[in-house]
Structure formats: C-alpha cells, structure tokens
C-alpha cells in the first residue's frame with residue numbers, strides 16, 4: 307500500500323522540469339552576460355584610456371557631477387552574477403556523472419555514438435567543473451575589489467597578483483561553456499526551429515546553421531579574450 311502511495315507522489319513531481327527551466331534561464335543570462343563582459347574587458351585592446359572609460363562607465367560615473375564612479379554599482383552587479391553563477395552551478399551538478407562507473411559508461415557511449423552534440427555535453431561538464439573553482443576565485447576578487455578596476459590595477463592582478471594562469475584557463479572554459487550552452491538551449495527549447503529563414507538557400511536548417519554560428523562566435527570571443535589577455539600581461543610586466 308505505502309509503495310503505491312509513494313510511487314504515486316514521485317510520478318507527479320514537476321520539480322525536475324522546473325529546475326531545468328531555472329537552469330536554462332540562469333544559463334541564458336550568464337551566457338549573454340559573458341559576451342558583454344568579454345566585449346567590455348576586450349576594450350583594453352583599444353588602449354588604456356578606452357578601458358578606463360568603460361570601467362568608470364560601469365561604475366555609473368555619468369551619474370555624478372564630478373565624474374567619480376560608484377564602486378557599489380559594480381559590487382551589486384558582481385553580487386547578482388555570483389548568485390546566478392552559484393544557482394546555475396548547483397542545478398548543473400544534478401546532471402554530472404556522479405560516480406566513476408557513470409563516467410565510464412558515458413565515455414563508452416560517447417566513443418560508440420560519435421555524436422557531436424553528445425561530445426559537446428561532455429565539454430560542458432568538464433568546463434563547468436573548471437569554472438566551479440576558477441570562476442569563484444575571479445568573482446570573489448571582483449566582489450571585494452569593486453573600485454579597483456582600471457588598466458593598471460587590472461594588469462597588476464594579471465602579473466603582480468599572478469592571476470594570468472587562472473584567467474587563461476578560465477577564458478577557454480567560459481567561452482566554450484557559454485557558447486555551447488547557448489547553442490544547446492536553442493536546440494533544447496527549439497527557439498529557432500519554426501523560423502523559415504534557416505531552411506532557405508543552403509543554410510541547412512536551424513541546427514546546422516546555429517552550429518556554424520556557435521563555432522564562429524567561440525573563435526571570435528577566444529581571439530578577443532586572448533588578445534586582451536596578452537595586452538594585460540604586457541602592461542602588467544611593464545608596471
């Protein structure tokens with residue numbers, strides 16, 4: 307009798323679907339945030355003056371008559387992103403292979419299926435694991451130094467505070483995870499499936515076209531990120 311009642315209860319739960327929706331929602335926001343973040347950080351490529359202007363604008367300096375910024379604005383932005391980051395990571399852990407046996411089974415299936423989207427999922431798991439640690443360090447540093455963002459101080463974090471290896475690994479992890487994540491969301495929720503545009507000329511349908519777009523965006527953001535990484539490193543060495 308009890309087992310019938312318990313089975314009844316489990317069957318009806320909509321919780322997993324709701325958690326998937328929250329994970330997709332936080333993933334969408336974080337993915338789009340990372341594209342904006344990379345453009346803002348990438349402004350260092352255009353020179354220290356441009357980067358400092360962007361950093362001050364992010365501190366809402368245009369709201370003050372003296373032009374000084376409000377580090378509290380960056381503090382709250384980091385707090386929101388850090389909270390979304392933790393929620394997304396916590397929900398993402400539900401999908402991780404939790405034992406070596408599960409991991410081995412998944413790797414075997416990957417080897418047999420040779421299915422690109424399944425391989426992409428594995429990259430998601432590995433990059434997510436890396437970001438648990440490296441992303442948290444970066445976010446904590448930003449949370450506790452919201453007013454310490456300009457070309458020299460950022461470059462000092464790269465070299466004097468030895469963040470250059472962390473940023474290099476995190477750059478690859480976040481750009482792969484973010485762009486694959488947005489592609490998988492578009493596939494999972496079918497956002498573009500009904501758009502006739504994707505089936506016209508030789509676009510080959512939404513999945514094929516979005517995969518090409520995903521690869522191009524990954525290359526673009528990695529190239530911009532590596533260039534910014536290089537510029538920060540050179541400025542930091544010269545400090």
Ligand code: HEM
Pocket residue numbers: 343347380383384385387391437441444445448455459460461463464469473474476477478480530531532533534535536
């Ligand atoms: C609101 C939250 C965030 C702020 C304010 C922020 C700010 C910054 C700033 C100012 C830099 C330049 C280096 C420095 O000053 O130390 C930077 C670099 C970087 N950030 Fe963030 N960040 C945020 C969130 C994130 C998140 C969530 C990730 C990934 C999980 C991330 C990944 C990176 C990477 C990889 C770099 C190095 C970029 C490069 O070398 O080209 N950031 N961030």
